[in-house]
Amino acid sequence: MKPVALILRAAGINRDVDLVRAFELAGAETRCVHLHELIEDASPIASCDILAFPGGFSYGDDISAGRILANRIRHQLMDAVWTHVAAGKPVIGICNGFQVLVKTGLLPGFETDADQLPQRITLTDNALPRFVNKWVDLKVESGTKCVWTRGIDTIECPIAHGEGRFVAPPEVLDRLESNGQVALRYASNPNGSDRDIAGICDPTGLVFGLMPHPEDNIHPNHHTAWTSGADTAATSGLRLFENAVRYAAERAAQPA
Amino acid sequence: MTSIETELPSITRVYRIEVHPADVSDDPVGRNTLHEAQEFHLAQSLREVRSARVYLIEMTLDDSAIERVAAELLADPVNQRYVLGATDGPSDGVGVEVHYLPGVMDPVAMSTKDAIVEMLGDAAAYCEVRTGFRYDLIGAGRGEAEAIARAMLANDVIQKVEYEAYCPDAFVKGTRYELNLTHIPIRDLDDDALVRMSREAHLFLSLEEMRCIRDYYREAEREPTDVELETLAQTWSEHCVHKTLKSRIRYSQEVDPGSGFRVSEIDSDRPGHVVNEDGTVEIDNLLKSTIAAATKKLMAEEVDWCISVFEDNAGVIAFDETDAVTFKVETHNHPSAIEPYGGAATGIGGCIRDTMGTGLSAKPIANTDVFCVADPNWDRAKLPKGVLHPRRVLKQVVAGVRDYGNRMGIPTVNGAVWFDDRYLGNPLVYAGSVGLIPRDMAFGEVQPGDRIIVLGGRTGRDGIHGATFSSAELTDTHADEFSHAVQIGNAITEKTCMDVILRARDHADGCLYNAITDCGAGGFSSAVGEMGEKLGATVDLEKAPLKYEGLSYTEIWISEAQERMVLAVSPEKVGQVTALAEAEDVEWCDLGSFGTDSKELVLRYEGTEVGRLSMAFLHEGIPQPTRVAAWSGANENSSPGATKANASIGELLEALLAHPNVASKHWIVRQYDHEVQGGSVAKPLVGPAADGPGDAAVLRPKLDSDKALALSVGLCTAMGDIDPYWMTLAAIDEAVRNAVCVGADPSKIAILDNFCWPSCDDPKNLGSLVRAAEACYDGALAYRTPFISGKDSLNNQFTTDTGETIQIPPTLLISAMGIVPDSGKCxxxxxxxxxxxxxxxxxxxxxxxxxxxxxxxxxxxxxxxxxxxxxxxxxxxxxxxxxxxxxxxxxxxxxxxxxxxxxxxxxxxxxxxxxxxxxxxxxxxxxxxxxxxxxxxxxxxxxxxxxxxxxxxxxxxxxxxxxxxxxxxxxxxxxxxxxxxxxxxxxxxxxxxxxxxxxxxxx
CATH class of the missing domain: 3.90.650.10 (PurM-like C-terminal domain)
Known part of the structure; x- marks a missing residue:
């Protein structure tokens, strides 16, 4: 049985296709389900092994990126999502998905009660407040608890966002660091993020959010320098998805 | 189905909420505004800008609910703070607020309203939102603030600037429209009166066309209704029928060009060309006799991969055994001159809808864009009245394409920018869209009895007269006269509409509709008119959901409101289509049906017939004019001459690398998402440090295949002043060469033509257009590259308030799409x-x-x-x-x-x-x-x-x-x-x- 990755669709989500492909290549079965369908019937979340929030501009990123979708999830889908998290199943939010995880409070997820998840972090206007699409080098933080980044040192992939600047009060940043929740840092900070942070996980290491798009570096012809013979496999983003799929498969194989 | 709220709850008021950065030192928008003011040389004593967002919410009185909205929805708890009401303006500066004019599309307001309703439920039974921006210009005086507001913060066409905190007691609302059927007497008009009517009613039809319409009604023994005249004007507009390119042309050669297309060398192989005894050449339908003729000839020979050319909203060629790719390039010049952000955004949005409206709907997979503007360092003091500064134009057209394309999730992968001061009052914005479609869905056909189902955005007064406006010439008063022709888009409305259409197309029961097209120029009038051409159609105009009340039946019919698609759906499948739409919050309406006994277009409003036109007259009635074209030699030489004749090779190399046509476009490229959809192979900027100008973009449309597509452009405008024939061949050569340089198969390259010319009423300009079209024929045949689609915009010139007319240089964009057999060999x-x-x-x-x-x-x-x-x-x-x-x-x-x-x-x-x-x-x-x-x-x-x-x-x-x-x-x-x-x-x-x-x- 292949683990099932459920990819959430909503108005303005647009990197669902890229994410489906990444999970397929990583060995998962994929289901792309619209938010409204899940609000009517959340059982697809209960029956999935991995929950994924893709990139895009949910509701146009109007008001602020991910805000409206995060509120809708908080109001209408939190029980199902929290049950998934509490069961120890992997979650990923990329770009707009990361913004949603942060604005629902699922990240950093210091608390253990779904009703008490304050927003402690934000992702806001880049230091130069406009959209930017370029490739970045990412370093996996040594000692991170993140399950998704296990065994990986570096990843190269594009960023594509206007509101990707990671901002949190110093005490939250300290706690993230001391807790092993910082997963990825930019080698060269592209947006003014606090402490170069590109991605974090929750205290279990299973809920993972990041601004860059590893799902757009999963093919030998994706890398910006593939035509000059770069070793693209060594920096591929696919390994993140393989880690989660492997974890989900092993988890499912364990007796309940 | 939707209806308009007509009854207001008794106690409503407008709440005002300001959202500020919590820490004034962390205000990227403010900082960037300061930087731009400095860049525009507008900051005199300005030393800091503080930005804030303003939300105006009209709803039932409930202070605690408003507080919750502010805290949980509008302000970020980590880095923002909110204020109910208004904060004081700066003591040492000027507070400037920018608010949209009533009726202007405000996507943030729409989303905010929906989110409030979702959050508060019944408590927000009545809720309307408008948004604005506040800029506290610290250190600035009033005059300086006004100059900054005018030059970079607001555009009078869509926005109003306030210098006090703005909060109206109530929002302006439309008043209900009462049917007022209007007939326009035309049967007794003489030529002068016809010409006057054409201009004053913004019909922009020629005297011959006006006469033809008058004669139709004389025969019908009645006067036209206003909506009938408007329908004819839209359908017969230059924008919709390309009447110049399709006209009969008498071309003379006042000067022998010496080479290229010469009268003395025209042979009998050239279709549709007859050399008269007096040395003039008669060309029957220029488009058909040159560009389309080349494609026809190539298809009759070995080019077997063209699927649909010059028929549909985009050209279609085979990609592989199962799928086809589509390509369309449009221009949106005049709207972009007046409101660059909205003009460019709706330019790309409209072109994407062309892709969605091709065959049974292609999935948009890539965008292209090309801009032609004047010197971005133009002296502000020498800006003619009614003209926006070229730097602002370029910045905002880029932002428009960026915000629309990125939000739609379509990579913008290729383009160019050309600088020439003659684009000052009339910049050019080309937008291209590429799509992927199963080959067996490349054609749709309306069936009699099909319902006319409209999906997507609501209809408002936006863009009324866009089709006819594009046929007119820009003048310094245009911004006032045609402000209603400006359109603002909402990309998410189009994105959700696209999501639903693709679901309906790929439905397990097979495609749920029989035909589809987009509402572009001319709105419903063009879309329904075209789809119903062979069968007729009956339309109930009051069924269209409106943005606000008060639209007349004519306004509904010709509105160019964005993000609307028209589907022909068998009655038994309407339920399935509308269920898909409702599941994803996409609005729909059933506007009527296709098929009438006598193949007429019948328009009704609340049961009253307001228009009836024969489809044959509407589509075939336009008289083919004969137009005069003359080649009279090169344009006056405007080059600086060899002022740097003594410069060294190194100095010249530096001057060329710094020429803005050549210089890096990373500032633009980086703002576009060129990776989304996961098929990127060759990006716009290449090399290990991504700082080399790629020749063409390559992408894999199907993620499970390594077959790829190369996209490139050719643009050689500097040659056109000397001879557009050779300019055109150079542009075709450049587009093809660019595609080949990345790995495209030169035997599988299709090309598109987009002509932007100054007024072709001038025989000299039409003469240069003829030479360009003739070169298209020769070039397409030589390279074996069929033209599959094209567009023209033939009135690109600007008349200043002092009466000087600035004609743009003849500009031909060639876009190429080539098949790359193996992405790994790029x-x-x-x-x-x-x-x-x-x-x-x-x-x-x-x-x-x-x-x-x-x-x-x-x-x-x-x-x-x-x-x-x-x-x-x-x-x-x-x-x-x-x-x-x-x-x-x-x-x-x-x-x-x-x-x-x-x-x-x-x-x-x-x-x-x-x-x-x-x-x-x-x-x-x-x-x-x-x-x-x-x-x-x-x-x-x-x-x-x-x-x-x-x-x-x-x-x-x-x-x-x-x-x-x-x-x-x-x-x-x-x-x-x-x-x-x-x-x-x-x-x-x-x-x-x-x-x-x-x-x-x-x-």
């Missing part, structure tokens, strides 16, 4: 390794007319280099073969700036040095160094060859008799050196050249 232009050889394929001739060297003053603007149609196609085919063999490490076209500019780009993109020796440049006749370096002879390619493949490459080129020469070798020196005749003529630092290239548009 190459990019960045130099790959020291020791590799640099070869030039193709000869350099000495002409420097129309070159960038002439533009920067390095040469006189003399004779043009000419495409050699006998050799160029074979030469490109050979380059493609070498790339396919894997013998080429990199390839780059030699175009803007010539060989040395291209070679320098390869070197700095690869981070390598390069030693050039001009002795190796293949040439004919005498070739001065400056021409060897900078001539823009078409058809040449630079190729980088690994030493181990050197012999094989030389042998292959020699055996094919393709001119070639070794012009240099890459090294690790970090220098670009040029030798000639045994001496060194240039020695430049490669990094410095890179910086020179990066700097001009590093905004």
């Amino acid at each position: 190459v990019t232009m960045d130099a790959k390794g020291a020791g590799n050889y640099l070869l030039q394929v193709g000869v350099t001739t000495g002409e420097l007319g129309g070159s960038h060297l002439a533009l920067v003053g390095g040469a006189d603007n003399g004779d043009l280099p000419k495409v050699d149609l006998r050799h160029a196609p074979a030469q490109l085919a050979k380059v493609a073969e070498l790339i396919g063999n894997g013998w080429i490490a990199g390839a780059h076209d030699c175009s803007d700036g010539g060989m040395l500019t291209a070679a320098a780009e390869m070197a700095f993109a690869g981070g390598l040095g390069l030693a050039v020796d001009l002795a190796g440049v293949p040439h004919t006749g005498e070739l001065p160094d400056v021409a060897a370096c900078f001539a823009e002879t078409p058809s040449r390619v630079l190729i980088e060859v690994l030493p181990e493949h050197y012999d094989a490459v030389i042998k292959a080129l020699r055996e094919a008799s393709v001119a070639h020469g070794e012009v240099g070798r890459f090294n690790d020196s970090g220098r670009l050196t040029v030798r000639s005749g045994g001496g060194q003529v240039a020695d430049c630092d490669v990094n410095a050249l890179r910086r020179t290239w990066l700097a001009p548009l590093d905004w």
Whole structure:
């Protein structure tokens, strides 16, 4: 049985296709389900092994990126999502998905009660407040608890966002660091993020959010320098998805 | 179904909420506004800008609910704070607020309203939202603030500037429209009155067309209703029927062009051309006799991969066994001149809808964009009245394409920018859209009885008269006169509409509709009119959901409100389609049905017939005019002359790299998402540091396949003033060459034409258009590249308040789409390794007319280099073969700036040095160094060859008799050196050249 990755669709989500492909290549079965369908019937979340929030501009990123979708999830889908998290199943939010995880409070997820998840972090206007699409080098933080980044040192992939600047009060940043929740840092900070942070996980290491798009570096012809013979496999983003799929498969194989 | 709330709860008021950065020192928007004011030379005493968002919410009185909305929805708890009401303006500066005018599309307001309703439920039973921006200009005086507001913060056409905190007591609302059926007497009008009516009612029809309409109604023995006249004007507009390109043209040659299309050389093979005894040429339907004729001829020969050409909303060619790809390029010039952000956004949005409206709907997979603007450093004091500054225009058109394309999730992958001061009052915005569609869905057909189902946005007054406005000429009063023609888009509405359409198309029961088209120029009138052409249609106009009340039946019918698609759906499938729409919150309506007994268009409003037109008259009734065209020689020479005749090769190279046409466009490229959808193979900027100008974009439309698509453009505007015939061939050559340079198969390249010309009522301009069209015919046949789609915009000129008319240079954009058999064999232009050889394929001739060297003053603007149609196609085919063999490490076209500019780009993109020796440049006749370096002879390619493949490459080129020469070798020196005749003529630092290239548009 292949683990099932459920990819959430909503108005303005647009990197669902890229994410489906990444999970397929990583060995998962994929289901792309619209938010409204899940609000009517959340059982697809209960029956999935991995929950994924893709990139895009949910509701146009109007008001602020991910805000409206995060509120809708908080109001209408939190029980199902929290049950998934509490069961120890992997979650990923990329770009707009990361913004949603942060604005629902699922990240950093210091608390253990779904009703008490304050927003402690934000992702806001880049230091130069406009959209930017370029490739970045990412370093996996040594000692991170993140399950998704296990065994990986570096990843190269594009960023594509206007509101990707990671901002949190110093005490939250300290706690993230001391807790092993910082997963990825930019080698060269592209947006003014606090402490170069590109991605974090929750205290279990299973809920993972990041601004860059590893799902757009999963093919030998994706890398910006593939035509000059770069070793693209060594920096591929696919390994993140393989880690989660492997974890989900092993988890499912364990007796309940 | 939707209905308009007509009853307001008794107690409503407008709440005002401001959202500020929590920490004034962390305000990127404010900081950037300050930076822009400085960049625009508008900041005198301004020293800081503090930004805030303003939300105005009209709802039932409930203070605690408003507090919750502010805290949980509008302000971010980590880095923002909110204020209910208004904060005081700055004590040492001016507070400026920018609010949208009532009725202007405000996507943020729409989303906010929905989110409030979701959050508060019944408590928000009545809720309306409007949004604005507040800028506290610290240090600025009132005059300075007004100048800043006018020049960069607001556009009067869509926004109002307030200098006090703005909060109306209630929002302005539409008043209910009461049917008022209007007839317009036309039967007794004489010619003068007809001409006056055409202009004053914004019909923009010719006298012949007005007469033809008058005669139709004389025969019908009644007067037209207003909506009938509007329908005719929209359908017969230049924008919709391309009547100039389809007209009968009498072309005369007042000056013998000497080469290219000459009357003395026209033979009987040229379809639709008859040479009269007086030496004039009669061309029956210019489009059909040139551009389309070439495609027809190619399809009759071996080109078997065209599926749908010049028929649908986009051209369609085969991609592989199961799928096809579509391509359409549109212009949106006049709206962009008045409101650049909205004009460009709706330009790309409209073009994407063309893709969605092709066949049974193609999935949009890539966007392209090309802008033509005046000098961004134009002196603000010398800006004619009614003209926006070119820098603002460029910034905002880029932002418009960015925000629409990125939100739609479509990668914007290829484009160009051309600078010429004649675009000052009339900039050009080209937007392209590529789609993927199953081959068996490439055609739709409306069935009698099909319901007319509209999906997407609501109808408002926006864009009324867009189709006819594009046929008019811009003047300094245009912004006032035509402000209603400006459209603002909402990308998410189009995105959700697209999601639903693709679900309906790919439904398990098969496609749920029989035909689809988009609402573009002319709105419902064009969409329903076209779809119902063969069957007739009955439309109930009151069924359309409206943005606000008060629209007349005519306004509903011709509104160009964005983001609407029209589907023809069998009655039994309507439920399935609308269920899909409702599941994703996409609005729909059933506007009527296709098929009437006498094939008429019948318009009704609340049961009353308001219009009835014969489809035959509507679509076939337009008289074909005969128009006069004359070639009278080159445009007046506006080049600076050889002011830099004594400059060194190195100095000229720097001047060329810094010319904005050549300089890096990273400022634009980086703002576009060119990776989304996961198929990126060759990006717009290439090389290890992503700082080389790629020749063409390559992407894989199907993620499980390595078959790919190359997209490129050709634009050689500087040649057009001398002879548009040779300009056109050079543009076709450049577009094809760019595609070949990345790995496209030259036998599978389709091209598109987009003409932007000054007024073709002037025989001189029509003469130059004829020469361009004739070159399209010759070029398409020579390269075996069929034209599959095209558009024209033929009234691009601006008349200033002092009466001076500035005509744009004749501008032809050629866009190319080529099949790449294997993405893994693509190459990019960045130099790959020291020791590799640099070869030039193709000869350099000495002409420097129309070159960038002439533009920067390095040469006189003399004779043009000419495409050699006998050799160029074979030469490109050979380059493609070498790339396919894997013998080429990199390839780059030699175009803007010539060989040395291209070679320098390869070197700095690869981070390598390069030693050039001009002795190796293949040439004919005498070739001065400056021409060897900078001539823009078409058809040449630079190729980088690994030493181990050197012999094989030389042998292959020699055996094919393709001119070639070794012009240099890459090294690790970090220098670009040029030798000639045994001496060194240039020695430049490669990094410095890179910086020179990066700097001009590093905004």
